[in-house]
Amino acid sequence: MKDFYLEIKHIDKKTGARYGILHTPHGDVEVPMFMPVGTLATVKTLSPEELKSMGSGVILANTYHLSIRPGADIVAKAGGLHKFMNYDGPILTDSGGYQVFSLAEKRKITEEGVHFKNHLNGDKLFFSPEVAIDIEEKLGADIIMSFDECIPYPSSYEYTKRSTERTLRWAKRGKDAHKREDQALFGIVQGGDYEGLRKMCAEELAKMDFPGYSIGGTSIGEPKDVCFRMIDYAVKYLPEDKPRYLMGVGSIDYLLGGVARGIDMFDCVLPTRLARHGALMTSTGRVNIRDAKYKEDFSSLDENCDCYCCRNYTKAYLRHLYVCDETFGKRLLSIHNIRFLIRLMEGAREAIKEDRFQEYMDEKLAQFGDKRGF
């Protein structure tokens, strides 16, 4: 599809981090970028206008969840996801492959596909590469994902091999089923922590010539060095001119580490979930806004942040809203966390353009702490 392509503008000389423009049917966005997750066709608590004002580019929605509620046909009748949720920027739908992992007790995998028990009422559901693509075509996102199995970590070599080979067959089936010209279908590299399997998977997907590639099976509890290794194993064998998407990554250290390894796109529920739970990523580290020490703290959440929340409200007020379980508090905190990650990536892009990404990463890791969770 010609409406969709990555225009690489600059590659950081020291690290190989990429700066570019991703062209999509719903506008151009700069990469590397962080994509907020809106599983049920809403980034929880936030309006599209708010997202736009934070500099959001692509946002996610989820095939499995939307197929249950409200149903793909209803979204299609509404005119597709963009119209349904009133977001005119690019949208990406995950295929349900993550639910194969997260709803493991409620599904059975066969060669044909995955039999789920609806997590809400136990209804029988069947997802296959063809079913997922059919739903994704009805939803109408700009970028859609192949139906895969997100393999748990750790998994045995035998299982990982069997599953990865099946995911490859599913990728082919999905590609054959995909007909819409205005959607970019990405392949997903699995292969666990096994270099040979990651290589095989990446090479086979590359042969199928997808408009973009994801790295899956990451950020599901594995140690950081393992995650970085899995990225390295896959990236080496992916075409340079296509976008690379690391699935499920949203903490500062993983994001920067991913960028340094040549990743262009990231998504994660972390900023929105943390925000709803009162945990904030700030330029001085993690803040749990519920903590009593903020009771009379009338300073802003992050003096260095330009978001609506930090420009207008104090920690004492945000704590008050959190403690009282007021929705507005969750919204303000979500605005902050998302803006925080979007800004982190804006900084990364500027640094890449000037060949100083390594310095940028070192500085940020020193500032925020090189640890998981924020």
Added chain:
RNA sequence: GGAGGGGUAGCGAAGAGGCUAAACGCGGCUGACUGUAAAUCAGCUCCUACGGGUUCGGCGGUUCGAAUCUGCCCCCCUCCA
């Protein structure tokens, strides 16, 4: 004045002789969250120098043993006069 009912940890509320430092809820304090079954989940919440110490309105009594039985007293609530 008469007749009932009741006082349990910060609050509400179980418990009716040993398994009780006392269920549970709220409140308070602290963690965790990674392609969202998550506005969720977990821990702590009498004091402690971690050996133990002091608790169930108060002071006595019975008992090997009392928040639980008993005497008196102090409060609170409802109804009647």
